[in-house]
Amino acid sequence: MPALPGLVAAAGAKAAGAVAAGAQGAAAGAQAAAGAVAQAAAATAPAATVTGHAGHLQSYLVVSCVLFALGIATILTRRNVLYVLMGVELILNAANLNFVAFARFGGYGMDGQMFALFVVILAAAEAAIALAIVLRIFHDFGSIDVTRTDSLRD
Amino acid sequence: MLDFMFFVFAGLALLGGLLVAFHRSIVHSAFALVVALFGVAGLYWTLGADFLGATQILLYVGGVTVLLLFAVMLTTRDSTRVSLGRNVLVAPIVGYLAYLVWQAGLGIAAIIADTHTAVTADPAPTTGAIGALFLEREHYLLPFEAISVLLLLVLVGAVTLARRGQEAA
Numbered sequence: 001m002p003a004l005p006g007l008v009a010a011a012g013a014k015a016a017g018a019v020a021a022g023a024q025g026a027a028a029g030a031q032a033a034a035g036a037v038a039q040a041a042a043a044t045a046p047a048a049t050v051t052g053h054a055g056h057l058q059s060y061l062v063v064s065c066v067l068f069a070l071g072i073a074t075i076l077t078r079r080n081v082l083y084v085l086m087g088v089e090l091i092l093n094a095a096n097l098n099f100v101a102f103a104r105f106g107g108y109g110m111d112g113q114m115f116a117l118f119v120v121i122l123a124a125a126e127a128a129i130a131l132a133i134v135l136r137i138f139h140d141f142g143s144i145d146v147t148r149t150d151s152l153r154d
Numbered sequence: 155m156l157d158f159m160f161f162v163f164a165g166l167a168l169l170g171g172l173l174v175a176f177h178r179s180i181v182h183s184a185f186a187l188v189v190a191l192f193g194v195a196g197l198y199w200t201l202g203a204d205f206l207g208a209t210q211i212l213l214y215v216g217g218v219t220v221l222l223l224f225a226v227m228l229t230t231r232d233s234t235r236v237s238l239g240r241n242v243l244v245a246p247i248v249g250y251l252a253y254l255v256w257q258a259g260l261g262i263a264a265i266i267a268d269t270h271t272a273v274t275a276d277p278a279p280t281t282g283a284i285g286a287l288f289l290e291r292e293h294y295l296l297p298f299e300a301i302s303v304l305l306l307l308v309l310v311g312a313v314t315l316a317r318r319g320q321e322a323a
Binding site: 057058059060061063064065066067068069070071072073074076077080082083085086087089090093094096097098100101102104105106110113114116117118120121122123124125127128129131132133134135136138144 | 160164167168171172174175180183184187190191194197198201202203205206209210213214217218221222224225226228229244247248249251252255256259260262263266280283284287288294297301304305308309311312313315316318
C-alpha cells in the first residue's frame, strides 16, 4: 500500500508528458492524486477484494483525464472535420469511463452503466448524422477543412 | 491478474488516444481510434461492466470507426499535419481543462468515499439486469422508447442528407 501514491503520481506525471505543455496543471493534479490516495489508504480498511491499481478509483480517473486531454488537443489542433469527430469520440469515452468507474467504486449499482450505454447509443447516432453532413460539406465546399466552411447557403 | 489487465487496457487506450491526437496520417489515426476504443472496452471489463464492454466493441469498434473510415476514404485528399508548435495557445488551454476535469473527478471521489463499498473481484454478469432495467416502467422504459424514436429519426435523416448530395451531383 505505501508504494501506491508514488505510482499514481508517476502515472499523473506521464499524463503531464502526454499533454505536452499542460505540465503545470497535470503535475498539480498528480500531487493532489497522491494526497487523495494517501488519505484513502489511511482512512479505509483494506476490505476491497480487488487489489492493485484496478482496485482504485484514481487510476481510472487518471486514464479518463488523459483521454479527455487528448480529445481536446485533437479538436483544437486539427483542421479536418473527421479529426474533430474522433476527438469528440475520445471525450465521450473518457466521460463514459468516469460514469462506470464512479458507479462501481461508489456502489451505485447499474445506473452508471445504463448512462454509459445511452451515451454510446447517442454517439453512434451522432456519428451517422455527422458523417452524412461531412459528405455534404465535402460536396459543397470541395474540402472538409473546418476553417473554410463559412457559409450555410448554396 | 486484474491489475495486469488494467495496465494492458489503459496502455492501449492511451496509446490509441496519443496516435489519434498526433499521428500524421488520418487513416492511421482512424485505426488508432479503434485501438483506443478497444482499450476503453477492456477497462469496462475490468470494472465488471461486461455487457457495456461488448456493446462498445459492437457499436464503436464495429460501427462508428467503420463509418469514419468510409468518410476518410471518401473525402480526404491529403492528411492535415499537426502543428502543435504553432498552436502555442492550445497547450495551456488543454492543460487547464484537463486540470479542471481532474479536480472535478477528485471532488466526486471525495463524495463517493463515504458510500464506498468493497469491490468484489468477480462481479455477476450484468446483461440480465440491464435488460430488466430497460423494460421496467419505473426505471428506463421511457428513455429506451425515446431513443428508439431518435434512432429512427437518425436513420431517415442520414439517408436524406446523403441522398440530397447525390441528387445534386
